[in-house]
Amino acid sequence: xxxxxxxxxxxxxxxxxxxxxxxxxxxxxxxxxxxxxxxxxxxxxxxxxxxxxxxxxxxxxxxxxxxxxxxxxxxxxxxxxxxxxxxxxxxxxxxxxxxxxxxxxxxxxxxxxxxxxxxxxxxxxxxxxxxxxxxxxxxxxxxxxxxxxxxxxxxxxxxxxxxxxxxxxxxxxxxxxxxxxxxxxxxxxxxxxxxxxxxxxxxxxxxxxxxxxxxxxxxxxxxxxxxxxxxxxxxxxxxxxxxxxxxxxxxxxxxxxxxxxxxxxxxxxxxxxxxxxxxxxxxxxxxxxxxxxxxxxxxxx
Numbered sequence: 001x002x003x004x005x006x007x008x009x010x011x012x013x014x015x016x017x018x019x020x021x022x023x024x025x026x027x028x029x030x031x032x033x034x035x036x037x038x039x040x041x042x043x044x045x046x047x048x049x050x051x052x053x054x055x056x057x058x059x060x061x062x063x064x065x066x067x068x069x070x071x072x073x074x075x076x077x078x079x080x081x082x083x084x085x086x087x088x089x090x091x092x093x094x095x096x097x098x099x100x101x102x103x104x105x106x107x108x109x110x111x112x113x114x115x116x117x118x119x120x121x122x123x124x125x126x127x128x129x130x131x132x133x134x135x136x137x138x139x140x141x142x143x144x145x146x147x148x149x150x151x152x153x154x155x156x157x158x159x160x161x162x163x164x165x166x167x168x169x170x171x172x173x174x175x176x177x178x179x180x181x182x183x184x185x186x187x188x189x190x191x192x193x194x195x196x197x198x199x200x201x202x203x204x205x206x207x208x209x210x211x212x213x214x215x216x217x218x219x220x221x222x223x224x225x226x227x228x229x230x231x232x233x234x235x236x237x238x239x240x241x242x243x244x245x246x247x248x249x250x251x252x253x254x255x256x257x258x259x260x261x262x263x264x265x266x267x268x269x270x271x272x273x274x275x276x277x278x279x280x281x282x283x284x285x286x287x288x289x290x291x292x293x294x295x296x297x298x299x300x301x
Contacts (some may be wrong), residue, residue: 002288027259032102035130036204037140039151040256041103046081048207048252051228052149053083056179059233059292063087064146066175066227066296071095075169077131078086081105088146088280089121095125098142102130102153132158135165140299143174151180160217167221176223177296182213184235184250184290189278193254196275199266200257215295223297231292236283246290247283251276 017140023030023041030042039045059064063084072095076085077151079099099105105126129136132154145166154162183194201208215228234243235250254276261267267275282288 014184023215029256029259031260035102035132035153036155036206037102038200038204038206038257038260039152039253040259043081043106045256046106048249048256049080050083051245051252052249053081055242055249056148057087058245059231059242060294063091064144064177065229065294066144066177066298068144068175068250071174073121073142073171074098074144075135075137075142075146076100077110077135077145077147077166078102079105079126082126084146084148085126086121086124090122093123095123095143097125098137099126099153100129100131100135101125101126102128104128117173131162131165135169137169139168139255140171144169145170145174145176147177148179149181151208151211152201152206155205156210159210159213160220163214163217163221167218167223167299172299172301173259175296175298176218176221177294178214178218179231179292179294180214181290181292182211183270184210184288186235186288187279187282187286189275190288192275193279196261196272197254197257200264203264211293214293215297218297221297222299224300226295226297229294231294232289233273235288235290236286238287239289250283250290254279 022032022034024033029040029044031038032041044141073091074085074088074095074097076088076099079085079101082099082105085097085099089095127136146165170176183197185191185194198208215226218226233246234240236243236247239246258272262269262272
């Protein structure tokens with residue numbers, strides 16, 4: 001059962017057999033072997049990503065910020081569970097909505113997709129594909145291209161080329177929107193967790209501190225009318241309902257990378273668990289934020 005009672009999920013058996021070869025297991029979690037992505041790819045992470053989606057929708061008071069009007073084609077790159085894309089497909093029933101991800105998401109058995117969705121919208125399609133191999137679409141195919149919280153999957157040296165691809169498949173007059181986060185700072189234990197996260201990501205060529213530059217990547221790709229916005233999300237109960245949601249996601253993310261950090265000798269079990277416990281006390285007693293960043297821009301021609 002998911003955190004929101006989202007029902008049992010089943011996987012395509014043939015797809016699962018194909019994908020198993022690309023995973024390794026450590027600390028009871030499943031990770032990709034042939035991609036830079038350092039977060040887990042398993043059912044527990046599916047629940048976190050669903051929760052994260054609801055958290056972001058609550059924080060942003062909607063699913064997007066760009067002035068997109070009524071698009072007839074929408075692309076969600078690194079769609080994860082597909083939750084965002086399915087909601088957009090329901091909101092824009094005339095739009096051809098496509099989600100792309102390196103791993104096929106689970107399929108809900110129960111008709112409880114959430115947010116008013118009783119089934120997958122007919123205008124939603126999923127395509128399994130690695131965004132680092134380029135996008136499998138023709139130039140100028142989509143009126144709205146969306147990518148969110150994918151910093152863990154993109155090597156630092158590839159960020160500009162990835163955003164260039166987003167721009168390439170955006171139709172004239174269409175919009176590209178990016179949302180990313182940077183590891184949170186706080187008390188000594190929180191800062192230690194941050195250092196370990198940065199360490200494990202750097203071993204895969206990922207720079208989790210690059211995200212404040214997403215607006216620059218859009219400009220360099222050729223986007224016009226670029227708007228950037230800081231999204232300082234409160235972290236902890238002192239931040240109210242949103243703060244509690246962000247705190248839940250924070251702990252879940254750090255639990256997700258615990259196994260790989262310990263397996264790589266970056267921290268011991270005792271040190272990691274001690275830091276997690278100490279971080280809980282820091283967050284309970286102080287006001288912290290988790291910095292997020294939003295940027296959107298338009299392709300004019």
